[in-house]
Amino acid sequence: MIAFDNSYARLPAGFFTRTAPTPVADPQLVALNRPLAERLGLDPDWLAGPEGLAMLSGNSLPDGSAPIAQAYAGHQFGGFVPQLGDGRAVLLGEVVAPDGGRFDIQLKGAGLTPFSRRGDGRAWLGPVLREYLVSEFMAAAGIPTTRALAAITTGERVIRETVLPGAILTRVAASHIRIGTFEFFAVRGDVERLRLLTDHVIARHYPQADGALGLLQAVVAAQAATIAGWMGLGFVHGVMNTDNMSLSGETxxxxxxxxxxxxxxxxxxxxxxxxxxxxxxxxxxxxVWNLAQLASCLVPLMGADQDQAVEQATRAVHAFPAIYEAEWLKRFGAKLGIAAPTATDGALAERLLTLMAASRADFTRTFAGLSDGTARAEFADPAAFDPWHADWQARIATETDPQALMAAANPRRIPRNHQIEAVIRTARDDDDFAPFHRLDAALHEPLQDRPEWDEYALAPTADQIVRRTFCGT
Structure with a gap:
């Protein structure tokens, strides 16, 4: 039922290990992303049936799949680890969607691989539900991201600080190739595999790129746009290690x-x-720091004159700030209702952010409230907001349709930390997924002002604030 076409698995030895998922005891479907399945050209009814569930759990491999665990290295909090790799994920294969896009289908939490190190290769339910909600919100908000095709429970338990219900996320990505993938071969001095990897990424993601330098320039531009998108949503990734930075530009x-x-x-x-x-x-x-690591990996492929190659790579990385600032200005200009923002408008946005920080104003509610006049109430000292508001009103008076711009740029709802924790807790403790599905539905339409979802637009009360989040491994 799935027509796999596994280009990465056709690369030579060293890029991955062939690794089958470990079967689970009692898989149960929690969520299936039917619109995404249809976009990929997959039959959602088949996925929801016994054969599909067997595939989503790793209990059965469909014809044409080529399960692998990918090899990569990475700088983690600035310290280099020469071998990481997929320690709890198995890439089943790739599909080519009806629109021609190529996508990985990966099971996250699928069991031990040769890269598991001291981990158990499994995932518990909380991080699976978190990634499902947040990645799908990001897609709905227009941020390049991996996607969640399905979430299942395994009928097994995993041990973290305590005993917790096991789960598997089926993740979809344009690819799972990371900066750390390049670092894996660079640290080993394997220029031939670096060249093969570069050619693969160019063909898959940036066919217009001219060689290794062109690839670096394309990745710089893609990451600048993605991170500007993060900033416009108040999103904090939390672990921007080089092994968590995708060559495709996806979050x-x-x-x-x-x-x-x-x-x-x-x-x-x-x-x-x-x-x-x-x-x-x-x-x-x-x-910029991470992209400099990628540049170092690509320099050996940029020609015989290595001094010139270093200079070209340096210029490519140093282009990031200007590209990012233009993307940031576009994002925050739209959030203020300004169609063609200038540097002066950027200063206007920065003034607002400074006021918000001083008053601890809610990020999402302040920007959403510019449209309906409720932003002032988010400030501890509303009078401090008034001079800025007067300047902003004078600025948007010259805009054709600022309300439409703001409505398309400012979500009413985000995956707030306390709301995610609440649905995880209910699913874990009561085996009740209704709150998860309700929050998921609200986050799939984050720009719509829907009264039935008003509760999700509320800021947390003092006793609801979540100050620490965890990776779940």
């Missing part, structure tokens, strides 16, 4: 991610980011 690996409630530009939620390396405000800077 990948929603471990300890979170969205800012009361605005703090230095917001950090990840329990393991004790130094604030991956704070909201640092994400563009970390992107």
């Amino acid at each position: 990948i690996d929603y471990g300890p991610c979170a969205f800012i409630d009361a605005f703090d530009p230095r917001a950090v939620f990840s329990s393991i980011d004790t130094g604030g390396r991956y704070a909201w405000i640092e994400q563009p800077n970390i992107a």
Whole structure:
């Protein structure tokens, strides 16, 4: 029922290990993303049936699949680890959608692989539900991202701090190739495999790119646009390691991610980011650092004159700030209702962010409230907001349709940390997935002002605030 075409699995030895998922005891379907299945050219009814469930759980491999665990390295919080790889994920294969797009289908939490290190290869229910909700919200908000095709429970238990219900996420991605994939071969001095990987990524993602330098320039531009999108939503990835940075420009690996409630530009939620390396405000800077690691990997492929290659690669990475600033201005200009923002408009947006930080105003509600006049109420000192508001009103008076721009750029609902934790807790403790499905439905239409979902637009009360998030491994 699935026509696999597995280009990555046709690469030579060293890129992966052939690894089958480990069967589970009692798979039960929690969620199936029917619109995504149809976009991929898959039959959602088949996926929801016995054969599909067997595939989604790893209990049966359909014809044409070529299950593998991918090899990669990575800088984790700045420290280099020469071998990481898929320690709890198995890539079943690739499908070519009716529109011609090529996508990986991966089972996350599918059991031990040769890269599992000291892990158990499994996932527990909480991170699976979190990634399903957040990745699908990001897609609905127009941010490049991996997608969630399905979530299942396994009927088994996994041990973390305590005994927890096991689960598997079926993740869809344009590819799972990371900066760390390039680092894996670069640290080994394997220029031939670096060349094969570069050719593969160009053919798959950037056919217009001219060689390794063109690939680097394309990835720089893609990441600048994606991270500007994160910033416009108040999204904090939490673990921007090089093994969590996709060559396709998609957001990948929603471990300890979170969205800012009361605005703090230095917001950090990840329990393991004790130094604030991956704070909201640092994400563009970390992107440059990560892209510099990619550039170092690609320099050997940029011609015989290595000094010239280093200079070209450096220029490509140094182009990030200007590209990012243009993308940021476009994002925040739209959030203010400005169609063609200038640097002056960027300063206007920065003034608002400064006021929000001083007052701990809710990020999402403030921007959404610009449309309906409720933003002022988000400030502890509303009078401090008034001069900015007067300047903003004068600016948008010259715009043709600022309300339409703001309506398309400012979500009413985001996956708030306390709401995600609440649905995870209910699913874990009561085996009740109704709150999960209700929140998922609300997040699939984040821009719509729907009264029946007003509860999801509320900021957390003092006792609901979630200050720490965890990766689940």
